[in-house]
Amino acid sequence: MRLVVARCSVDYVGRLTAHLDPAVRLLMVKADGSVLVHADGGSYKPLNWMSPPCRLVESDERWTVENKAGERLVITLDEVLHDSTHDLGADPGLVKDGVEAHLQALLAEHVGTLGDGWTLVRREFPTPIGPVDLMCRDGGPEIVLDAPGDGPGELRADGAVVVAPAPVRSGYVAVEVKRRATIDAVEQLTRYLDYLNRDPLLAPVSGVLAAQSIAPQARTLAQTRGIRCVVLDYESLRGIEVDGTLF
Amino acid sequence: MRLVVARCSVDYVGRLTAHLDPAVRLLMVKADGSVLVHADGGSYKPLNWMSPPCRLVESDERWTVENKAGERLVITLDEVLHDSTHDLGADPGLVKDGVEAHLQALLAEHVGTLGDGWTLVRREFPTPIGPVDLMCRDGGPEIVLDAPGDGPGELRADGAVVVAPAPVRSGYVAVEVKRRATIDAVEQLTRYLDYLNRDPLLAPVSGVLAAQSIAPQARTLAQTRGIRCVVLDYESLRGIEVDGTLF
DNA sequence: TTGTTGATTTCGCAA
DNA sequence: TTGCGAAGTCAACAA
Numbered sequence: 001m002r003l004v005v006a007r008c009s010v011d012y013v014g015r016l017t018a019h020l021d022p023a024v025r026l027l028m029v030k031a032d033g034s035v036l037v038h039a040d041g042g043s044y045k046p047l048n049w050m051s052p053p054c055r056l057v058e059s060d061e062r063w064t065v066e067n068k069a070g071e072r073l074v075i076t077l078d079e080v081l082h083d084s085t086h087d088l089g090a091d092p093g094l095v096k097d098g099v100e101a102h103l104q105a106l107l108a109e110h111v112g113t114l115g116d117g118w119t120l121v122r123r124e125f126p127t128p129i130g131p132v133d134l135m136c137r138d139g140g141p142e143i144v145l146d147a148p149g150d151g152p153g154e155l156r157a158d159g160a161v162v163v164a165p166a167p168v169r170s171g172y173v174a175v176e177v178k179r180r181a182t183i184d185a186v187e188q189l190t191r192y193l194d195y196l197n198r199d200p201l202l203a204p205v206s207g208v209l210a211a212q213s214i215a216p217q218a219r220t221l222a223q224t225r226g227i228r229c230v231v232l233d234y235e236s237l238r239g240i241e242v243d244g245t246l247f
Numbered sequence: 248m249r250l251v252v253a254r255c256s257v258d259y260v261g262r263l264t265a266h267l268d269p270a271v272r273l274l275m276v277k278a279d280g281s282v283l284v285h286a287d288g289g290s291y292k293p294l295n296w297m298s299p300p301c302r303l304v305e306s307d308e309r310w311t312v313e314n315k316a317g318e319r320l321v322i323t324l325d326e327v328l329h330d331s332t333h334d335l336g337a338d339p340g341l342v343k344d345g346v347e348a349h350l351q352a353l354l355a356e357h358v359g360t361l362g363d364g365w366t367l368v369r370r371e372f373p374t375p376i377g378p379v380d381l382m383c384r385d386g387g388p389e390i391v392l393d394a395p396g397d398g399p400g401e402l403r404a405d406g407a408v409v410v411a412p413a414p415v416r417s418g419y420v421a422v423e424v425k426r427r428a429t430i431d432a433v434e435q436l437t438r439y440l441d442y443l444n445r446d447p448l449l450a451p452v453s454g455v456l457a458a459q460s461i462a463p464q465a466r467t468l469a470q471t472r473g474i475r476c477v478v479l480d481y482e483s484l485r486g487i488e489v490d491g492t493l494f
Numbered sequence: 495t496t497g498t499t500g501a502t503t504t505c506g507c508a509a
Numbered sequence: 510t511t512g513c514g515a516a517g518t519c520a521a522c523a524a
Contacts, residue, residue: 001287005333015517016345024335031287039338040248040278044296086252088271091286098263262502
């Protein structure tokens with residue numbers, strides 16, 4: 001890896017046209033020939049860059065980086081303040097935990113958090129328009145009265161009376177799992193539900209949008225379509241796993 | 248900006264958990280305290296990082312970078328191979344051209360490219376579910392016969408006969424502008440059309456999806472919904488602007 | 495190769 | 510500040 005600190009101007013012509021007026025910046029040249037132009041602020045995104053595979057041609061005071069698609073990054077060097085090269089070697093790579101796949105796996109093992117008696121039919125339930133994250137069966141049509149003492153029935157721990165605790169038939173539920181649910185997630189789940197409900201062996205299939213956070217517009221759209229929204233707490237779900245206890 | 252090349256291991260605990268085994272990497276510390284960990288390959292995205300605002304605490308052989316949300320990046324240094332600091336100053340920033348806003352502005356000035364006699368009603372036409380990129384009126388209901396000589400009418404330059412060249416009422420058209428149109432753009436435009444067509448003062452409103460490139464699946468879905476697809480050429484649109492000539 | 499989806503997305507704009 | 514959509518999105522994975 002080569003590190004150059006220089007006063008420079010930069011021009012990119014490719015998918016768009018972009019220009020940087022002269023200033024002091026860090027130019028990072030990686031082993032694969034890719035180039036990053038960083039300022040002393042902002043986020044991890046460079047001001048300008050060229051991704052590999054690409055080719056760097058270095059003339060007197062001008063670097064030209066070009067890729068196969070003909071996109072071109074031209075760096076004009078006014079003054080070089082630092083120039084050093086370092087041998088880094090290959091990187092063992094990053095090990096991650098806690099992404100959406102994990103969230104789905106955790107929820108799959110604890111579909112009971114979505115409702116009493118819910119069971120998992122399968123993860124990645126296949127359809128021609130894509131896999132449904134989780135296909136579940138709910139606990140069946142319970143009729144819950146507001147207060148006990150209105151008649152026969154089973155008194156639950158939370159004080160509600162369950163009149164029909166043993167349902168005739170439990171219903172299918174398609175669950176869409178997201179870290180952050182947007183309107184797109186509602187559209188996607190809607191397409192799944194449209195498809196699934198054309199199958200008389202499955203219909204009626206209801207929908208649940210389960211996410212760590214749900215955009216207000218997504219929540220609104222879901223409501224108009226009868227889709228239930230559930231906010232997940234990753235730490236709680238993981239806590240269930242660790243402790244082996246519910247709630 | 249401080250540049251450190253060092254053999255190090257990295258742990259991030261925050262929105263997820265991530266770990267990097269010991270290897271030689273570049274550590275970039277920006278003026279705002281943000282830290283980037285780069286390998287000698289991959290894309291412009293660092294292996295690991297902490298975005299500003301955050302605070303770097305440097306002890307003997309351990310850097311701890313923490314932000315307000317309690318996310319933490321811990322870098323353990325085994326061996327420092329390079330350490331230099333540079334004063335870059337503020338950056339004048341990037342100037343871009345060719346993004347969607349530009350495309351929309353160009354098309355707004357030349358809605359005639361969508362059809363003869365088309366006029367712009369307004370850009371960013373407001374609806375409760377979001378702004379429609381361009382609201383237009385078309386040239387009215389022309390009835391075009393396949394061949395001349397079938398009756399009275401105006402003979403057009405292209406050989407077609409226009410029976411009703413002066414329309415009684417031109418129709419509204421909602422135009423969705425994208426650089427690259429996907430199925431999402433069709434869904435979005437469909438929502439707008441559903442809403443707009445509930446207004447008797449506007450209905451019937453037709454739809455146009457205008458983009459520099461249109462995904463095949465988006466084109467197919469648009470067709471089934473009666474939405475017209477138009478491929479835009481940025482250079483041509485800009486050329487119109489520069490030259491002042493159509494086509 | 496192409497398409498689809500997720501991302502510690504980041505970034506910019508507007509309410 | 511928050512929310513939402515675009516991005517030279519990038520990148521991983523499946524068809």
